[in-house]
Amino acid sequence: MIPVYYYSSASGTVRLFAERLGRPAHPLSERAVRRSVPDGPWVLVTPSYKTGNPQNDTIPEPVRRFLSDPQTRRLMVGVMGSGNRNFGEHYQAACRQIAAASGRPVLFEFELQGTQWDVAEAQQILADLDAAIEAHGVGQAREPQGT
Numbered sequence: 001m002i003p004v005y006y007y008s009s010a011s012g013t014v015r016l017f018a019e020r021l022g023r024p025a026h027p028l029s030e031r032a033v034r035r036s037v038p039d040g041p042w043v044l045v046t047p048s049y050k051t052g053n054p055q056n057d058t059i060p061e062p063v064r065r066f067l068s069d070p071q072t073r074r075l076m077v078g079v080m081g082s083g084n085r086n087f088g089e090h091y092q093a094a095c096r097q098i099a100a101a102s103g104r105p106v107l108f109e110f111e112l113q114g115t116q117w118d119v120a121e122a123q124q125i126l127a128d129l130d131a132a133i134e135a136h137g138v139g140q141a142r143e144p145q146g147t
């Protein structure tokens, strides 16, 4: 079963979502998790946080640190994003930016902690990934093109 690694701030909305997926969910707010390297394919769940810096950087620092390891990046299958449409052009900026930089797909986007239907849809996407990996080893040990 493919695990998710997620970042959630003290407000905990992404944690609520991640813990309802019914599969291993590792919090990147914990230093030991952040410093570990997944031993197989995994999926990132990240919020966006526009911090107001000049780069309009929205990727949470714990997510950035976790992704600094090349093996961790190589094993990432895709990204799910939590955001808030009130942020307009910055909606899901972190999720989309990580997907673009890694060559991996945005698997799913939802607002805040997601609805029950969002959770069900994400569960289905992850179950389909489990089946694909089981059948073909999809997502394992493949470098994105052009990096």
Ligand SMILES: Cc1cc2nc3c(=O)[nH]c(=O)nc-3n(C[C@H](O)[C@H](O)[C@H](O)COP(=O)(O)O)c2cc1C
Pocket (backbone or CB within 6 Å): 007, 008, 009, 010, 011, 012, 013, 014, 015, 047, 048, 049, 050, 051, 058, 082, 083, 084, 085, 087, 090, 091, 092, 093, 111, 112, 113
């Ligand atoms: C200071 C702040 C900045 C945010 N910036 C963005 C943003 O740029 N884009 C976006 O889609 N959502 C943005 N959000 C919404 C969060 O990504 C969303 O609320 C998310 O569910 C927070 O997850 P967490 O409570 O688990 O940390 C922002 C929220 C806060 C409080």
